[in-house]
Amino acid sequence: MFTFAVVGFGARGRKYSALLKARGEKLVAVCDCDPKVYEVARRDYALSDDALFSDYDSFFSRGKIADLLIVATTDREHLAPALRALELGYDVILEKPIAVSLEDCEKIYEKAKVTGRRVIICHVLRYSPFFKKIKQLVDSGRYGEIETVNHVENVGYWHFAHSFVRGNWRNEKESTFMLLAKCCHDLDILAWLFDKPCEYVSSMGKLSYFKKENPENPKKGYCFKCDKAGCPYRASDFYVKYPLWVKLPVVPQENRDAFIRRWLEDESNPYARCVYECDNDVVDHQVVNMQFAGGATAHLTMTAFTKEFYRRTHLFMSQGEIYGNMLENKIYATRFGEDTEVFDLGDQIGGGHGGGDEGLINDVCRLMEEGGKSVTDIDVSMVSHKIAFAAEKSRKANGEAVRL
Ligand SMILES: NC(=O)c1ccc[n+]([C@@H]2O[C@H](COP(=O)([O-])OP(=O)(O)OC[C@H]3O[C@@H](n4cnc5c(N)ncnc54)[C@H](O)[C@@H]3O)[C@@H](O)[C@H]2O)c1
Helix, strand or coil, X not given: CCEEEEECCCHHHHHHHHHHHHCCCEEEEEECCCHHHHHHHHXXXXXXXXXXXXXXXXXXXXXXXXXXXXXXXXXXXXXXXXXXXXXXXXXXXXXXXXXXXXXXXXXXXXXXXXXXXXXXXXXXXXXXXXXXXXXXXXXXCCCCCEEEEEEEEECCHHHHHHHHXXXXXXXXXXXXXXXXXXXXXXXXXXXXXXXXXXEEEEEEEECCCCCCCCCCCCCCCEHHHCCCCCCCXXXXXXXXXXXCCCCCCCCCCCCHHHHHHHHCCCCCCHHHECCCCCCCCCCCEEEEEEEXXXXXXXXXXXXXXXXXXXXXXXXXXXXXXXXXXXXXXXXXXXXXCCCEEEEECHHHCCCXXXXXXXXXXXXXXXXXXXXXXXXXXXXXXHHHHHHHHHHHHHHHCCCCCEEC
């Protein structure tokens, strides 16, 4: 058994805590500036008030009080706690993105090297059975070398509207740019599959649809003032009728629907806004082209405009092809001249990110018990973060290629 503490006890911090608790590990402290989350820490982890901290100073002034620290604060709040944790000698599980500028990513990376501590980045997809299988097939050599890849991140229109138009990742100044927020996972997977340096990147993308100028904007400002039947972004459907996978405030069990309807008529609630009248500025579609050492290429599409929320990957290789999508959780692998083999991973899905969340935590426990290396140590995550920053630079220059 080991002990852990969490800085940022929101959705991710609580998710990892629950997975660690299920494995018998012990949460000993929580640092979060929002006192609303303390209730969960008290109720589910029996933490007393002296184990609950509202700011970094009060938490870190206690010194190193756990074997491991999880940093799962919001995107712009990763640098300060990560540096302070490393200075105190913590091994750190750090949510992606490492930080929101390359300079800050490098500061954390350098601090990890100087202090000799481990920083594991939560690139959970590497632990999903789906991508583990694809990686295993690629590395088997049976299909030859990767020549080119087509990878699509289908964000899902409802997920996009919730998180990237109305919600937490809508505005670059408040969180970060879309590619880093959403697709650093995809870039990480591509860099992992190729396992060679990316040399050139170019990218284009825009915010085209979710904006005031859209002719579909009914110009009512708030959803409850319009409530147009047939609008796919109608908040009363989104949050009451079809409770999709979206983050809501803590909702009471009794009178749930009435509570949410009142919440949707509160003009200070960002989720009450019309999707064409938000302060969002992150792109709703983007493409990235990459060229790796030796000339192999990859293409990534990120789009809001899909019914479902899933990733699909198609690898075109010198002696075969591998295709899979996470929705059906099947992988089709063909060696040219032979029958296609189908790997159905259906019953291996579990928990968040196609089983990736659980896989990450299992790996963390293994490392705490046995030592060794993680497949998502900061060293490897720096690679995909560098691609993301270069791609964004290219997007802002209308697709001009950037050499890495
Ligand atoms: N690995 C993944 O697949 C994945 C998925 C979703 C989110 N994330 C990342 O995880 C991080 C957390 O996301 P989330 O969805 O849990 O967000 P969240 O808003 O639910 O949780 C963040 C928590 O950090 C706390 N916080 C913010 N600033 C703080 C400060 N200065 N001091 C103390 N506490 C502070 C907030 O009060 C909140 O409770 C983000 O960086 C996000 O991008 C990763």
